[in-house]
Amino acid sequence: MRLSRYFLPVLKETPAEAQIASHRLMLRAGMIKQQSAGIYSWLPLGFKVLKNIERIVHEEQQRAGHIPLLMPTLQSADLWRESGRYDAYGPEMLRIRDRHDRDMLFGPTNEEMITDIFRSYVKSYKDLPLTLYHIQWKFRDEVRPRFGVMRGREFLMKDGYNFDLTKEDALHAYNRHLVSYLRTYERMGLQAIPMRADSGPIGGDDTHEFLVLADTGESEVFYDSAVTDISLGKRDIDYDDVAQCQAVLEEFTSLYARTDETHDEAVFNQIPEERRRVARGIEVGQIFYFGTKYSEPMGATVQGPDGKQTPVHMGSHGIGVSRLLGAIIEASHDDKGIIWPEGVTPFHVGIVNLRQGDAEVDAACDALYKSFTALGLEPLYDDTDERAGGKFASMDLIGLPWRITVGPRGLKNGVVELTSRRTGESEEMTPEDAVARIAAIYADH
The missing domain is CATH 3.40.50.800 (Anticodon-binding domain)
Known part of the structure; x- marks a missing residue:
């Protein structure tokens, strides 16, 4: 691309509303333009990086055997009432009524809709395991959107959902996602640390967040410095190998890494003092296993090997695609501007x-x-x-x-x-x- 023919509205001055490096640099580099609070237009340079990040996410999801589809942004409230989440979700959900006075919502996530798709077509355990995912714009009505694309109201997200016959199978899907996410972040030049976390409104007992270390991170993190030395590199990962995926999870989680929500001071103090670290982290993804939380109330069952109907075990797995762009800048910049890793750069x-x-x-x-x-x-x-x-x-x-x-x-x-x-x-x-x-x-x- 010749710059004389490109649209690159670079700003010489730093906008007053930009509080953190990624927001400031994205505005100055002509990557985004704010249209309203927490909602941005993606200008050509920013859009190119966003598409590069999206491409890497697609490639690593499909490498792990996951199948892409696309669900709508607007969802029926009836599905959410089936699961019991419509009234429980809170004011972050944007509720809408259409011209026929039907309750709708701008989807913040898709557990209900994917469960409805599954129950409509999958009837036998022979069709399992199955993992479906999509990359789609979401909306959460943050009370105080800030920090540019790091905490906006509209954002691009990859969310995937696994369906398995047993808990053991579903936990393998959980481990498989953890491995695929680590590979995804490494390809973007990021060191993302998996940390056990709270499941929040998604629900479930098993969940890990992935955090990128950065001074502007919203979470305080405590970790063993040895965890940042682990890399998947060019390892040949067999995603169908249960033991191999479990071994990767254990390798990363055997070393202490916790957010402030799950921090255990007594365990942390057992780490050699020279390896103890306290820093800030930016969440860039999260994986969940929640068993039959959605399949039971919504009737997502299959006929098992014994001929009986059984609810499937499920999990969900999210990556903040647009948020990742801000996280990369927070982790890779200097006083002159952005420093793109080769994997996501807009131009080579x-x-x-x-x-x-x-x-x-x-x-x-x-x-x-x-x-x-x-x-x-x-x-x-x-x-x-x-x-x-x-x-x-x-x-x-x-x-x-x-x-x-x-x-x-x-x-x-x-x-x-x-x-x-x-x-x-x-x-x-x-x-x-x-x-x-x-x-x-x-x-x-």
Whole structure:
């Protein structure tokens, strides 16, 4: 994309309403525009990152054997009355009446609707196990929306639901989700720690939150520093292997990691003092096992091997897709702007033309642009007449991981400058070597 043809409304000043880094930088980098309290338009740059995050979530869910669908945002209140949650959920639910005076709601979650879909079509234990998920916009009427996309009223969320014949099968689905979530976060350049948590209005006995460490996190967390050294890396995970998924859960949860809600000071003090950590964390996902909480009252049963009808065991699993974008920025920025991990960056590399209109420099930039495009990579080429300082400031603000600077002085020596946004280190090399270096970096993503 040529910057002269792109819509990127960068702000030079920090908006007064922005209290945390992600909100401030998303507004300044032209990624979002607030339309009303807690509700945002996603401008082109922000939308590109959002779609990259959504793509990774889809890929890892389907790698784990989960099946995508799409449910509506508006739901019938009758389904929620069946489960007993319509009156219990609270004022965060936006309740609506349509023109025929029927009670509706803007869905904050989908346990009731997915259970209705399941009971309509699945009748036998032979059709199990089954996990369905979707990525959809939700609405929760927060009393005080704040922090940009971190605590908005409208948000994009992945929610998945497993249906299993037995508790043991459902707990394997729980462990499978934990593994798939950890892989998802790692691909986004995040270190997310699973922590046992409170189930809240979803219900159930087993639940883990996934928290990313950041100074602006809403939760106080207590953890053993050794837990941040664990990585799934390139492990070959067999999601059908019960023992392997259980082993990953035990590996991550054997080391102390708790939110303030579940913190046990006595257990924490048993950790070697040099490994005890207290920090803030941002919740970016949660998984639940809640057994037959919804299947029993809503009649979601299957015929078991013994011929008898039995309610299925269920769980739900959420990832805050739009919230993740803010969490990534909170975990990866500096005083100049955003620092995107390669896995989610809106553009793979920035090309800065230091002398727009110079025939040799223009030709070199065009050649780089074409080379990257031919490799399936997407560059952002700053071909504007802005001064060099302004171009560098904008590139630093929007946070592309790599920048190639092209100027007449370097070209006389046959080189361009490749700069890492994360480290700030620069290296001179031929344009061909710069293309090859960037291509090799993204081959791993």
